Amino acid sequence: MISGILASPGLAFGRALLLQTETILIKKKKITPINIECEIEKLSQAKIKSIQQLKNIQKQSKKIFSKKESDIFEGHIMILEDIELEKEIITLIKKKYRTAEFAIEYSISKQVEKIKKIKNIYMQNRAIDVRDIGNRWLRNLLNLKTINLKNITEQVILIAHDLTPSQTAQMNFKYIQGFITNLGGETAHTSIMARSLEIPAIVGTGNITEKVINGDFIILDSINNKILINPDKKTINSFKIQKQKYLNKKKKLKKFISLPAITIDKRKIEISANVSNMQDILNAKKYGAESIGLYRTEFLFMERTELPSEKEQFHEYKKAAVMMKNRPVIIRTMDIGGDKEIPYMNFQKEENPFLGWRAIRVSLDRKDILGTQLRAILQASHFGKLRILFPMVISIEEIQELKEEISQAKYILNKKKIPFDQNIKIGIMIETPASAIIANHLIQEVDFFSIGTNDLTQYTLAVDRRNDLISHLYNPMSPSILKLIYKVINASHQAGKWTGMCGEFAGNEKATILLLGMGLNEFSMNASFIPKIKKIIRKTTFKKAQELSNMVLKQTTTKNIMTLISNFIL
Ligand code: PEP
Ligand code: MG
Numbered sequence: 034m035i036s037g038i039l040a041s042p043g044l045a046f047g048r049a050l051l052l053q054t055e056t057i058l059i060k061k062k063k064i065t066p067i068n069i070e071c072e073i074e075k076l077s078q079a080k081i082k083s084i085q086q087l088k089n090i091q092k093q094s095k096k097i098f099s100k101k102e103s104d105i106f107e108g109h110i111m112i113l114e115d116i117e118l119e120k121e122i123i124t125l126i127k128k129k130y131r132t133a134e135f136a137i138e139y140s141i142s143k144q145v146e147k148i149k150k151i152k153n154i155y156m157q158n159r160a161i162d163v164r165d166i167g168n169r170w171l172r173n174l175l176n177l178k179t180i181n182l183k184n185i186t187e188q189v190i191l192i193a194h195d196l197t198p199s200q201t202a203q204m205n206f207k208y209i210q211g212f213i214t215n216l217g218g219e220t221a222h223t224s225i226m227a228r229s230l231e232i233p234a235i236v237g238t239g240n241i242t243e244k245v246i247n248g249d250f251i252i253l254d255s256i257n258n259k260i261l262i263n264p265d266k267k268t269i270n271s272f273k274i275q276k277q278k279y280l281n282k283k284k285k286l287k288k289f290i291s292l293p294a295i296t297i298d299k300r301k302i303e304i305s306a307n308v309s310n311m312q313d314i315l316n317a318k319k320y321g322a323e324s325i326g327l328y329r330t331e332f333l334f335m336e337r338t339e340l341p342s343e344k345e346q347f348h349e350y351k352k353a354a355v356m357m358k359n360r361p362v363i364i365r366t367m368d369i370g371g372d373k374e375i376p377y378m379n380f381q382k383e384e385n386p387f388l389g390w391r392a393i394r395v396s397l398d399r400k401d402i403l404g405t406q407l408r409a410i411l412q413a414s415h416f417g418k419l420r421i422l423f424p425m426v427i428s429i430e431e432i433q434e435l436k437e438e439i440s441q442a443k444y445i446l447n448k449k450k451i452p453f454d455q456n457i458k459i460g461i462m463i464e465t466p467a468s469a470i471i472a473n474h475l476i477q478e479v480d481f482f483s484i485g486t487n488d489l490t491q492y493t494l495a496v497d498r499r500n501d502l503i504s505h506l507y508n509p510m511s512p513s514i515l516k517l518i519y520k521v522i523n524a525s526h527q528a529g530k531w532t533g534m535c536g537e538f539a540g541n542e543k544a545t546i547l548l549l550g551m552g553l554n555e556f557s558m559n560a561s562f563i564p565k566i567k568k569i570i571r572k573t574t575f576k577k578a579q580e581l582s583n584m585v586l587k588q589t590t591t592k593n594i595m596t597l598i599s600n601f602i603l
Contacts, residue, residue: 035238035260038217040224042256042561043233044276045211046269049249049262050189051242052196057171059138063130072126076119076133079174084113086169087199094202105162105198112166118144134174141167151338151376158221165197185209190251194242196223206232211253213241213260225312235260286564290321294556294567300575302549304567305363305557307535311349314356317560321567324361326483326557327422327535328353330406331367334375340402346409354417361418363460363483363533363557364410366403368392368424387497392425397434407442414454422460422483427467432478462535464488469517472524482525483557486536490514509538510591510598515547519586522552533557543598545569550582 064072091106112118118140125136141163148160171177182191182204191204191212201223204212209232217223217236227234233255245251245262252261252272256279261268294302305326306317317325333341333349341349353362370391374380383389396403410421423435439459446453463469464485476482486509491498493514496507509515518534525532533555538544540558545566548556556566581601588594 035241035244035262036258037213037235037238037241037260038224039255039258040217040221040234040236041227041230041232043211043231043253044256044272044279045190045233045253046272046276047188047190047210047251049192049245049247049251050185051245051247052191052193052200057134057138057168057175057177059134059171060132061135062132064126064132066130069127069130072133072136073123075174076122076126076137079133079170080113080119082173083166083169084110086173087113090199090202106202109162109166109199112163113170134171137167137170137174141170156338158218161195161197161216161221165199169199182209190253192241192245192251198223198226201226206230211255213238213251213253215239215242228312228316286568289564289567289571290319292321292567292571293323294570296549296570296573296575296578298574298576300549302553302570303533303555304563304570305361305533305535305555306560306563307557308353308560311352311356313560314353317563318356320560320563322560322563324363324555325353325357326363326533326539326555328362328364329368330365331369331373331375334367334369335373339377340405343405343409343412346406347412350410350413350419351416354413354419357417359418361420363420363422363535365422365424365462366393366396366406366410369395387491393423393431393435394425396423397431400438403435403438404442404445407439408446411439411442411446411453411457412451414457415452419454420458420460420481422462424462424485425464425488426461426475427465429471429474429478432461432475436478462488463521463532464492464536466493466517469493469521472521473527476525476528476530479530481530482521482532483555484518484521484532484534484536484553486514486518486534486538489517489536490538493517508591509536509541510544510594512589512591512594515551515585515594518548518553519551519582522554526552531555540566542566542569543595546573546578546601547582547585547598549573549575550578550580551586 087106087110091103094106095103121140122136125131125139126133145160145163148156148163182200185205185208188208188210191209193212193214195214195216196212211233214236215238221236224234224236233253235253235255235258238260241260250263250269252264294304303323305324306322307327307329308314308317308325309329309332314325333346350364369375370389371387410419413419426432436459458480460481460483461468461475461479462485463472463482465488468475469489472482487498490507490509494506494511496503498507522532531554534548534553535557539556540562542565546569549570558566584597585594588597
């Protein structure tokens with residue numbers, strides 16, 4: 034069985050269509066001075082043709098994608114129109130007597146290598162874009178046929194080394210059931226497009242193209258991260274039934290999108306989404322999120338080559354505030370470190386990065402960065418209902434220091450007479466045992482808690498959340514984690530405040546009734562889980578949920594907890 038990175042959830046099956054990576058052969062021959070003008074003319078004609086093709090693709094993609102995805106092609110056109118790039122290519126033709134194709138290949142490869150040196154996912158994806166543009170230019174110059182994904186007329190699972198955004202935009206999704214690639218990451222444009230079209234996709238498999246040949250029967254399960262090649266008839270049939278069930282369930286769940294999460298006995302729960310960018314916010318709204326429970330701002334810092342300015346951050350946070358139309362947006366300050374590095378910040382190699390320079394530890398050491406971010410959030414708070422959330426807090430002292438920084442940011446803005454929400458609510462994430470244990474003290478300092486079960490589980494159980502070898506030990510259904518969660522919720526309620534949860538556990542349907550019974554006020558999750566969780570909440574009573582949580586909290590083993598939950602009848 035093969036797996037990879039889940040780019041877009043869903044179930045699909047079909048015959049494999051292997052997209053061969055074309056190699057464009059460039060001869061190293063030189064030209065004579067008489068041919069210079071002719072080469073420059075060829076170069077310019079191919080450029081015009083490429084721009085026209087990209088404009089057509091952009092027009093076509095506007096019909097199916099949001100503005101953000103179609104704008105990718107605007108960026109491609111801009112690269113083609115880059116005067117500096119063209120100058121460099123023409124110089125190679127004129128001064129070094131190179132052919133136009135050699136000059137394009139040389140200059141594009143140089144740019145790609147330069148971008149690739151910046152080791153971050155965003156720039157790696159930009160390198161793919163530049164390569165894509167170079168290949169288009171070359172194909173047009175050499176009159177090579179472009180692979181046309183529009184012309185596929187049978188149902189297939191597309192298998193490729195990598196897919197470019199322009200290839201994805203041209204796919205005929207009536208026939209392409211899903212795709213699997215060797216390369217790619219969750220934030221690659223191709224993955225973003227697959228998610229917005231809800232086409233199942235697994236990327237980053239490493240070597241799928243070596244394991245599959247054209248016509249193989251493929252099962253693509255991007256919910257459980259499974260790829261099966263030529264499975265037996267029994268497996269295919271049971272997968273077909275599974276897929277039908279999944280589709281029926283998805284269809285039925287649609288009606289819950291617009292309904293509030295309210296129990297039969299009228300306890301109202303806030304259902305929110307976790308987001309990292311504007312596309313996620315659109316998705317959150319599409320799936321019925323009432324608010325944003327976690328805006329992971331670190332991606333704003335990662336997908337670039339230098340720190341984002343106050344103005345840039347302000348625009349991003351303001352967009353989020355305006356898009357949610359006065360519904361709460363909880364902005365978490367940069368949670369960098371651990372497995373999330375910023376290449377331009379020169380992180381030192383650490384023995385235990387998850388126990389090291391991470392989250393507010395970085396922010397409190399780099400108050401220039403924190404101050405900029407806080408001022409940006411505060412200014413944006415004037416345009417909606419923003420809240421500030423601090424990650425990885427372990428002590429009262431830290432909160433006091435962070436609040437000091439907020440006061441300082443407010444002071445600066447007041448002095449400049451810039452309007453902002455003077456009473457902006459401040460919360461902390463509870464994601465370490467340290468903060469859970471003293472939650473009753475910490476709540477005196479803040480307005481709300483948001484429980485980060487992803488980290489709370491790894492730190493409490495001492496189980497690295499990414500380590501395959503011990504993944505069986507990583508379970509938030511452990512009595513120790515559940516007791517901590519309950520303790521945190523109670524501490525906030527006793528102080529007349531509220532607790533939300535933004536770890537993955539909040540979107541786990543097995544945990545919904547239990548968390549509801551424990552008194553959790555807000556559930557924040559991946560947007561696509563929202564309808565399912567709303568449905569569960571609407572079909573239960575708070576009283577029944579409390580009965581379950583009382584029983585569960587008395588248990589001493591995970592096994593007993595799981596049995597109680599699966600046997601629980603509403
Ligand atoms: C968490 O730890 O549960 C959380 C939501 O934060 P992250 O996954 O970004 O570490
Ligand atoms: Mg965390």
